[in-house]
Amino acid sequence: MDTQAATTMIDRRNSAQVWSWLAEVPDPEIPVISVVDLGIVRDVAWHGDECVVTITPTYSGCPAMTVIADAITQALREHGIESVRLQTQLSPAWTTDWMSEDGKRKLKAYGIAPPAEQVIDISGLRSDAAAASAISRKRPALVVVCPHCGSSRTRITSQFGSTPCKALYRCDDCLEPFDYFKCH
Amino acid sequence: MANDKFTNDKFNYLLRLGDTALVLSQQLSKWCGKGPALEEDMALTNVALDLIGQARMWLSYAAEIEGAGRDEDQLAFLRDAHQFRNFLLVEQPNGNYADTLVRQFFFDAWHYFYLGALKQSSDQRIAEIAEKSLKEVTYHLRRSGDLVVRLGDGTELSRSKVQTAVNALWPYTGEMFKADALDDAMTAVGIAPDPASLRAAWLDHVAEIFAEATLTMPAPDAWMQKGGKQGVHTEHLGYLLAEMQFLQRAYPGAQW
Numbered sequence: 001m002d003t004q005a006a007t008t009m010i011d012r013r014n015s016a017q018v019w020s021w022l023a024e025v026p027d028p029e030i031p032v033i034s035v036v037d038l039g040i041v042r043d044v045a046w047h048g049d050e051c052v053v054t055i056t057p058t059y060s061g062c063p064a065m066t067v068i069a070d071a072i073t074q075a076l077r078e079h080g081i082e083s084v085r086l087q088t089q090l091s092p093a094w095t096t097d098w099m100s101e102d103g104k105r106k107l108k109a110y111g112i113a114p115p116a117e118q119v120i121d122i123s124g125l126r127s128d129a130a131a132a133s134a135i136s137r138k139r140p141a142l143v144v145v146c147p148h149c150g151s152s153r154t155r156i157t158s159q160f161g162s163t164p165c166k167a168l169y170r171c172d173d174c175l176e177p178f179d180y181f182k183c184h
Numbered sequence: 185m186a187n188d189k190f191t192n193d194k195f196n197y198l199l200r201l202g203d204t205a206l207v208l209s210q211q212l213s214k215w216c217g218k219g220p221a222l223e224e225d226m227a228l229t230n231v232a233l234d235l236i237g238q239a240r241m242w243l244s245y246a247a248e249i250e251g252a253g254r255d256e257d258q259l260a261f262l263r264d265a266h267q268f269r270n271f272l273l274v275e276q277p278n279g280n281y282a283d284t285l286v287r288q289f290f291f292d293a294w295h296y297f298y299l300g301a302l303k304q305s306s307d308q309r310i311a312e313i314a315e316k317s318l319k320e321v322t323y324h325l326r327r328s329g330d331l332v333v334r335l336g337d338g339t340e341l342s343r344s345k346v347q348t349a350v351n352a353l354w355p356y357t358g359e360m361f362k363a364d365a366l367d368d369a370m371t372a373v374g375i376a377p378d379p380a381s382l383r384a385a386w387l388d389h390v391a392e393i394f395a396e397a398t399l400t401m402p403a404p405d406a407w408m409q410k411g412g413k414q415g416v417h418t419e420h421l422g423y424l425l426a427e428m429q430f431l432q433r434a435y436p437g438a439q440w
Contacts, residue, residue, distance in 0.1 A: 060316060061237025090241075091312040093319055135296060135325050135389065137333065137396065158223035159327040160230035164320075168223060184319055 015044040018051060018076065025075045028067045029163050032110040035068055039098025042089055050083040051076060056094045058184070059164040096184045113147045113169065113180040144180050146171035156180075193369045195250045196269060197376065198310075199259070200366075200413055202242030203270035206260055207421070208291060209235035210428050211278055220281050227327055231288070234320040241313045261432035265421045272412035273356040275421045282335060282345035286353050289328040293389050294360045296325045297382045306374035329393045336397025347399055358408025361386070366413075 022044070023036040035041055035055075043054035053072055057065050069086045076084045096115040104114035133139060144154050151173035158168040159182075166179045212232035219225025243256035273291055278284045299321055302314035335342040361383040363371070370376035387404055394401050411417065431438055 057237075057316075059234060059237060059320060060241060061233035061235070063233070090316050093312075093316045095319075134322055135329065137329065137393070158227055159323055159330075160223075160227040162226065164230050164233055168226075182323070 015046065018044045018053075018081070021075055021079050022053070022072060025068075025071050028064045028071065029165075030107070030110065030112065032106045033103045035072065037100045037103030037106065039096070039100070039103075040068065040094060041072075047085075050085055051081045052085045052087060054087050054089050056089050058094050062164060064163075094184065096181065099181075107181055108147045111147050111178060112166065113144050113178060115181050115183040116142050116144050142183075144169055146174060146176070147178055148176045149174040154178075190369075190373075191249060191251075193366055194307075194375070195246055196366055197370050198242050198246035198249060199269040200271075202239050202246055202256075202259070203268045204274055205235045205242060206239035207268070207270040207424065208274040208288075209233075209239060210424055211274065212284075212288075214278055215284065224281075228284075231324050231327075234317075234324070238313070238317045238320070241316070245309055245313070257432070261429045265417050265425055266415045268412075268417065268421060268425070269415060270412055270417075270421075271356070271359055272409055272418055273353065273360065275412070275418060275424060276353060276356060277420055279349070280345060282342070282349040283353070285328060285331055285335065286346060286349040288324070289332050289393070290353060290357050290390070291360075292321060292325040292328045293386050294357075294382070295321045297385045297389075298360075298377070298379070301377035301382060304374075305376065310375060329389075332393050332399070333397045336394070336399045343398065346397070350394075350399060351402060354402040354406060355409045358406075359410045359412060362408070362410060364413065 019036065019041075022041050023034050025035045027033050027035055027038050038058070040055050040058060041053060042056050043052075045052045045054075053076075055065075055069065055072070072086060073084045099115065107114045143152050144156075145152055146154050146169075149171060151171055153172040154169050155172060156167060157170050157177070160166075161168045161179050165181055165184070167182050168177065169180045170177050209232045212228045212235070215225065215228045216232075217225065219228055239260070240256050243259045247254050247256055247259055271291075273287060276283070276287055296318070299314045299318040303311055303318065305311040305314065332346065336346045337343070361379045363379050367376065367379055371378045391401055
């Protein structure tokens, strides 16, 4: 189908179509989940003929963001949208709460334990005591389930893994190391 | 060039935040491939990556406020040491691993409490960058605190190295909490918290970690270094910038 024909078929009042296309754009670091599963696409809007996609960075220095922006633009162009504009939104800051249930399932099947604890709720932290609890060594340890064998007997080996969004864990039952997608 | 005082103050204030993140990121990146363990190597470079991202956000905003046609890259690569506004603490050498770790722990703890307060900034953009950064810094501080305990309450040798680093770096912590006229100007309009107001929470956290790490806390009222925030630096910054800025100085405008 040529671009001209595709363009005439796009219903500009219907951003659901655009969302479904974005749901096929893979995350460059973890290709089993899409940028929509990851929760980084915050809004899709039409300004005349221009499609404006609002994205939010996962981590400030995440080098994948440029690749993600390019992939989104390219995917929409391939679907016949000629004018695509990406805009970045910082607030509210990205949280793993926005990750879809489907995305979490796919992560687990891929061998990465999905986010397990409640998000670090810093929005309500006003008092010194509350702020200190998020960083206290007495904070409750979270239970991360091994994506390989399902055991809860796991331990953290490092707060940081191969990408900023992951931590390194080890399973005490099957003895396999694995990545854990950190709560954020 | 911005000429009214408020704009100029805000520009310089943003440089303090951006330069501090940038310089520490550069220091940490020197450990890449040389960390004492694979996990530590990855942790240091992850933290460096978060900090470079934060530095970009602060310096981009600084460049916009300045309105002189510069961008974040020009601010990072084409200013000299006396134009940098980072804390003296973050330009201190990597030294041995205890030196790197203690520098990080002192900074992370300040960063955590400072960003928590900065989220209430009257400047929306600053509040948003602080909100974003705080999530990352929470993990930085958990790691550096855990490791201070592990090495402090470790072997006789590891404890002694950490204690030596604590004693050597302590005089560089005062600057983080000492307000000058620029801090006062920002506090007066609700852009920034009074740095002194965060000192009690910082001291409490450091004391709690040190107690578990069996480390001795230096006297809080000890004599403290200052000058970084005003552009008066130790000799270390010049060497760091020479390495960091070489490419853009030798090949102006070079693109990756």
